[in-house]
Amino acid sequence: MSLVGHQPPPIFRRGPAPLARLFVFVALCLVLLVADLRFRYLEVLRNALSVVTYPLQMAASTPADVVRNATRYFGTLVDVQLENADLRRLQLDAGERLLRFEQLEQENLHLRELLQMSERVQTKSIAADILYNAPDPFARKVILDRGTQQGVEAGLAVVDANGVIGQVTRVHPVQSEVTLLTDRNQSIPVSVVRNGVRGVLYGVGRGMLEMRHVLAEVDIQPGDRLVTSGLDGIFVPGLPVATVTRVDRDQDAFARIECEPLAAIERSVQVLVIGRAAYPPPPPPPEPAGER
């Protein structure tokens, strides 16, 4: 009885050796990681795969929504009354400031006309609630309840009542992901209110920020307020960001400037997404040297 010509039973037919397949898969993963983390090439693949994950995500967030709405519903009357009184007081305060602001805006417009300067940037804003922390434990990100359908775009600034908390980094149809300023991979161009010194503010983790690329002899003191400079063409200029807490000039050519965010970055709930209504025109191309 010969076994020639018989296929081996399927238990022995396992394709390429497991170790070889492991290497293929690991290599594929490493390519994906480099393409995503280093070059950001994979947003297309991410969007394609989110067709599969999106319904699951929506279904999974339902219980969390129910719990949140239930706690809101069963919040006691006393709490609501206290909060209401607080809000009325704030409203009165803000109303008075707004009145002055309108007058100043008119005055500013008038002066700019006199000086024949271009108008200040027009802004648009969208109110949003922070739903929850993003599940990725390695980054400081939060999820907002507004998305492309409400006009949120990637790159817009997100502020709470006191200052900037972060930047929209990814937008879904009805949700968007905000990277907080304290994330290690987030940076924001700022300038000092007192004297207009410019720099870039980086997150360093532990809820702190650091201003880099500022020479040691530049005049910056603890207590200085930092606002967005708007030089990136993305953020609206003049949004409050942080205060300087410590300046260390001993190290080398650059000062080491530690800052504390003004906004309650990891605690705020209601936020405003702020962006330019129109992006500034691109800089004119350099004129060819020969034509004169």
Place this chain on the structure above:
Amino acid sequence: MHPTNRSSRILQPVKLWFVYLSLFVALGLEYIPTGRTPGLPDWVALVLAFWCVREPLAIGMGAGFAFGLLMDVGLGAAMGQHALAYVVLAYLANALARRVLWFPAWQQALHVLPLLLLAQAIMVLVRLLAGAEFPGWSYFLSSLGSALLWAPLSFLLLLPQYQPDERDDNRPI
């Protein structure tokens, strides 16, 4: 009684659609927004490890890669981060399959715990190399939570295979 290679319990053959259904349910559980509560199990890793140990011929690195990518997309992590960890997890779980099934459930959990920890360590390493912040040691509690769930989960996932076609009290199925 928990079915191991030592016990005389015979199971129905596994249905492949049930394996994938359980993986998708695990994926759904993973997407429930829970903030940063430490110690919550990584459901997909756990269910994947279970099927890789139980059915090494049916489930392996390919499923690990596919569900890893779905995790990366859903959680907003780096593309390939979970995929890499799950591919290694699936390979090691497949390799352990012949040994692990001789032990009772709690010892199986002890076998799987180092694999889950290794998968998490791979993810930490990848993200630290990419410049992220260390999430703290409580991050690794998740593997302990998963290992504690090994026994109840294996009962639950083998439940369809416990049902005999016709009940016979003299047969060990």
